[in-house]
Every structure is written in structure tokens, then in C-alpha cells.
Amino acid sequence: MTYNEFKKIVKISKEEISGQILERNRDSIKVKKEEKVIENLIRIIDATLKICSKKSFQAMSIRDLSAESGLSGGALYSYFSSKEELLVLIQTQGREIANRVLVDQVVKSSDPVEKLRIAIKSHIYLSEAMRNWFYFTYIEARNLPKNEQKLAIESELQTEKLFIDIINGGIEEKVFRDENVVLVASVIKAMLQDWYLKSWKYRNRKVSVDDYADFVIHVAESILLI
Amino acid sequence: MTYNEFKKIVKISKEEISGQILERNRDSIKVKKEEKVIENLIRIIDATLKICSKKSFQAMSIRDLSAESGLSGGALYSYFSSKEELLVLIQTQGREIANRVLVDQVVKSSDPVEKLRIAIKSHIYLSEAMRNWFYFTYIEARNLPKNEQKLAIESELQTEKLFIDIINGGIEEKVFRDENVVLVASVIKAMLQDWYLKSWKYRNRKVSVDDYADFVIHVAESILLI
DNA sequence: TAAAAAAATACGAACGTTCATTTATTTCTT
DNA sequence: AAGAAATAAATGAACGTTCGTATTTTTTTA
Numbered sequence A, B: 001m002t003y004n005e006f007k008k009i010v011k012i013s014k015e016e017i018s019g020q021i022l023e024r025n026r027d028s029i030k031v032k033k034e035e036k037v038i039e040n041l042i043r044i045i046d047a048t049l050k051i052c053s054k055k056s057f058q059a060m061s062i063r064d065l066s067a068e069s070g071l072s073g074g075a076l077y078s079y080f081s082s083k084e085e086l087l088v089l090i091q092t093q094g095r096e097i098a099n100r101v102l103v104d105q106v107v108k109s110s111d112p113v114e115k116l117r118i119a120i121k122s123h124i125y126l127s128e129a130m131r132n133w134f135y136f137t138y139i140e141a142r143n144l145p146k147n148e149q150k151l152a153i154e155s156e157l158q159t160e161k162l163f164i165d166i167i168n169g170g171i172e173e174k175v176f177r178d179e180n181v182v183l184v185a186s187v188i189k190a191m192l193q194d195w196y197l198k199s200w201k202y203r204n205r206k207v208s209v210d211d212y213a214d215f216v217i218h219v220a221e222s223i224l225l226i
Numbered sequence C: 001t002a003a004a005a006a007a008a009t010a011c012g013a014a015c016g017t018t019c020a021t022t023t024a025t026t027t028c029t030t
Numbered sequence D: 001a002a003g004a005a006a007t008a009a010a011t012g013a014a015c016g017t018t019c020g021t022a023t024t025t026t027t028t029t030a
Helices: A003-009 A013-025 A036-051 A063-068 A083-106 A112-130 A131-139 A146-172 A181-197 A201-205 A208-225 B004-009 B014-024 B033-053 B061-071 B083-106 B112-129 B131-139 B144-174 B181-197 B198-203 B209-224
Strands: none
Touching: A003 A013, A003 A208, A013 A036, A013 A083, A036 A063, A063 B061, A083 A112, A083 A131, A083 B004, A112 A131, A112 A146, A112 A181, A112 A208, A131 A181, A146 A181, A181 A201, A181 A208, A181 B181, A181 B209, A201 B014, A201 B181, A208 B181, A208 B209, B004 B112, B004 B209, B014 B033, B033 B061, B033 B083, B033 B131, B083 B112, B083 B131, B083 B144, B112 B131, B112 B144, B112 B181, B112 B209, B131 B181, B144 B181, B181 B198, B181 B209
């Protein structure tokens, strides 16, 4: 699988995402016409992610968001009931998509070596396709309210668990070395995150997403393969 | 070298750090008595790092800092001329210390394998000894003014260059495999950073700093050693 | 050495600004 | 025309910063 093939397989339309957000947040969205909601949620989220790739969510004012999204300050409050709710909304949806796509891809194989490759590639490709989402989810997690922070941490650990399970499977089947599984999973995760946290660096150096994914697989297999 | 040995060798006293900050910032510090400056800079920086391990620098108000440091809002402005300057001041000093200690350690050996081990251990141990500094420097870099952001990026690339040079040395001496040097250095860096970015995770799992450093060395050598 | 004077430092209320949010009004849509 | 949606102006709280005053420390005087 290459990045281009991945993008064809995994369709993540903005309309679909907005639709899900609408379902989750009917109560706090005051606008009734679904089309309007979906259209404007897309504009709001696009604008937020764009602004927050340059400055923090806190530093983004409602005026900034209004200017970038083309909606007035007052109109924005028809789509969320507080700035903090907007933060939570984007974070929750981001985690949901990431987790769903990743799990969907991994179950496609039952061979541990293949599973590990798929998991690494899917994560990197997904974080490339939704770079702003991933960056935002990572960097703004600490500004969430306490209970939402807990959910973010759980989600992070769940993703890691997915890798732990794959590696354990490989050790049982004696295709992987008996390494410290938790540490192996941790450093794989660290490598995956580097792709979207330092995207500026890799772009400057002309490292393609396929190059990077292959290299991370190479590293993982250097540690694990017998 | 273990973490405890490292701490004995590398003395990083708060007084020394504050003294250096005073030297760098004589102009904007209005208080004349050196002792006072050093004592209060320590309080201010400790308070800032403590608060910012829980919320962002932006979210920290001068009133918060006043309460935590025990100095009045007015008094604080005798030690820096704006909140932004305080951010820059801490970041600059943090980078300076990190770079100096790392370079000092690495020159101690001329063997690539040994050099790589020292570089990895020093970085992880240093980031453990100054965890709040490192976390703050990483997480708040994006809130710096444009020109300071450039310096932060340069510093990041310089650290990576240090690893690149070590690896290239090893390849020339034919003790390391001829891998993609830039990518190897990148993922090593990613693993190093994970230690202080996810310290909560490793502490919960009772992974010691020595365990982690040894493991990162193990991974690096799995990729590189012939 | 002790009191008085001067200097240095710290304080905290007050200022102007900016922000998130609300409200009153206007503009679309059907 | 009636209901829905968007706007623009208004509101009050919170922020960084300043500044006149109070307190502490140092120096001078006797």
C-alpha cells in the first residue's frame, strides 16, 4: 500500500465528518437546516485548524475565527455554545475518526508482521491526510477541561494498546523477538507522532510520506524480527 | 554512566542559571542588587515552569504568577519588561544549557559507538533533570515571536546535526551500516523527546530513566550496528 | 552604635484594551 | 409575510501593564 492507494481506500469526506458532529451535538447547535449546519461546520473547522496551525487555540480570538470562516461572531455561537465546546468538539471528532480508520485497517490481516506494517502505514498515512487535525489534537489536548483530558489520554493509550497487542501476537507466534513490548510500542508511537509534529522538517528535507512510513517499518522490524 | 552518576558530574545550579540570565538581560532588569535578582529570578522561573506544566503560558496570568512566586505583579515587572520577554528569556536559557551540556559530554569520546551512547544518555538524563524546562521549551516554542521561533528551530536542527555527525562518523569507520542518516537521526530525536513529552506515561508504568535510555540505545544500535 | 536620611525594592489599586458572549436588529428564504 | 439565520453593536469580565505609595534595606550622620 502507498499513500495514494490509501487515500482512495479511506474516504474521509468533510461532509461526513460534519454530519457526525451534528449528530453528536444537536443540542448546542441552534441552526435547524442540516445543509446549512454541515456547510458552516466545515467552514468553522477548516478555519480553526488553519488558524491553529499558526497560533494556539487560546490565542485565536472569535474575531480571528469570524474573519477566517466568513461568519460573524454572533453566527458562530449558533454552531457551538462556547469556545471551549468548539475545542472539545474538534478533538472528540478527530480522535473518533483516527481510531475508527486505524482499527478498520488492522483487522484486514491476521499475520502479525503484516498487521504491524498495516498499523504503521495507516497511522502515518492518516496523519498525513489529516495533518491539521492530528496536530491540533496533540498540541491542544492539554487545554481541554479535566474530564476531556482524561478521554484524550485514554485514546492515546488505546492506540498504543493496538500496537502492544500486535507485537505480543508476533512474539507468541515466534516471528518477533521477546523484547520489552511496552517500550517497543512506545517508541513506535513516538516515531509515528514525529511525522505530524515535525512535518515542516520532513517537507523541507523532501522526505515523502512513503519514505518515512517505510523507514519506520524498517526500524520496527530491526528491533522485532528474528 | 547511570542517571545518578550523570547528576553528580553535571552540576546545573539554579543560582548559576539565574546568574547567566542576569548577564544576558541586564538592560531589562531594573533591580540592582545581584543577590536579589538571582533569588527572585529563581522564584519566578520555578513558578512559571510549575504553572506551565499544568496550563499554557498564555493561560497563565500575571496574577497567577504573582501568587505562585510570592512577588507582586508590579515587582515582577522589575525582572522582565513584558510577559513575552519572560517567555523568550526562559526559552533562550533552556536551549543554551541543553546545548552546552550535550556538546560537553559528547566530545569526551572519539569512538562513534561510544559517542552515540553518550549523546543519547546525556540527552535523556538532562531532559530528566530539567524536565519542566524541556517540556516548556518544546511546548511553548510556537508561541514565541517570529524571530525567536527561528532560533528555536535552528537549535533543534543543531541538536539533530550532532547526531547526524556521529552517525556519519560511524559509517565512515565502517562500524555503522550505511543507513539513511538523516532519518536515523530524526527517529532517535523523536524517541528522546518522547521521554519528557510523555513523562506521565513512563512514570505510571514504572519505566526508569535508565531503562528508557538503555532501550533507546538498543534501538539505535539495532538499526546501525553491523 | 543608634538614630536619621536616602535609596532600593515591593506593593496593589487603577487604566486601557481585548476578549468571549449576549442582545437587538436586519437580511435572507420559502 | 413569517420564520430562520446572520449581523453588528453592546456588555462585562479578565488581562497585561503602569504608577503612586509603602516598606525594607543600606548608607550616612552624630
